[in-house]
Amino acid sequence: QVQLAESGGGLVQAGGSLRLSCAASGRTLSSYAMGWFRSAPGKEREFVAAISRSGGTTYYAGSVKGRFTISRDNTKNTVYLQMNSLRPYDTAVYYCGGRLYSSVSYYSHEYAYWGQGTQVTVSS
Numbered sequence: 001q002v003q004l005a006e007s008g009g010g011l012v013q014a015g016g017s018l019r020l021s022c023a024a025s026g027r028t029l030s031s032y033a034m035g036w037f038r039s040a041p042g043k044e045r046e047f048v049a050a051i052s053r054s055g056g057t058t059y060y061a062g063s064v065k066g067r068f069t070i071s072r073d074n075t076k077n078t079v080y081l082q083m084n085s086l087r088p089y090d091t092a093v094y095y096c097g098g099r100l101y102s103s104v105s106y107y108s109h110e111y112a113y114w115g116q117g118t119q120v121t122v123s124s
Contacts, residue, residue, distance in 0.1 A: 002027040002113050004096050009118030012086055016122070020081040022096030022115060030074040033104050035111055036081045038092035038120075045095070049081060050104035059104050064090075086122045093117040 008020040022034065035050035049070035050059045058070050069082040079096055097111030105111065 002029070002032060002098055004098060004113055004115035006094060006096050006115040006118040009094060009120045011121045011123065014087055014122055014124050016086050017082070017084045018086065018120060020083065020094055020096075020118060020120075022079040022081075024077045024079075024098070028074070029072065029077040029079065029098075031100060032098035032113070033101055034070075034072060034079045035097045035099070035105065035108075036070060036079075036094060037097060037108050037111075038090075038094045039117075040089075040092040043092075045108050047106045047108070048094070050106065051079065052104050053102045057104055059106065083120070086120075088122045088124045091120060091122050093119050 002024050003026045005023050033052050036048040037045045039045045051070045055072050067085045072079045095117045096115050098113040099111045
């Protein structure tokens with residue numbers, strides 16, 4: 001099975017940018033549709049963005065559309081989340097998830113594999 005590891009989180013001022021990475025090991029990432037989710041204190045894990053196995057289809061939550069971009073490089077076994085125009089409400093732990101299907105999903109329970117998360121904090 002695949003192991004996932006997120007990186008790239010940190011502290012940034014409002015309006016700034018970060019790029020998160022999700023590196024896969026154990027199996028080739030091209031077998032998995034991938035998603036990014038986030039959990040803020042006291043809130044349930046919420047969908048952020050998803051990408052199909054080929055990278056040809058992407059979905060975004062309305063709150064991040066136009067600001068975040070999900071992409072993948074299957075040759076590097078890595079998925080990325082470029083986050084621009086960050087806002088304080090984007091503060092959360094960000095997780096990448098993998099599902100052994102070609103299609104994307106908005107639902108966290110449809111992802112079987114998860115990384116440990118990376119903290120993103122946006123100051124006002």
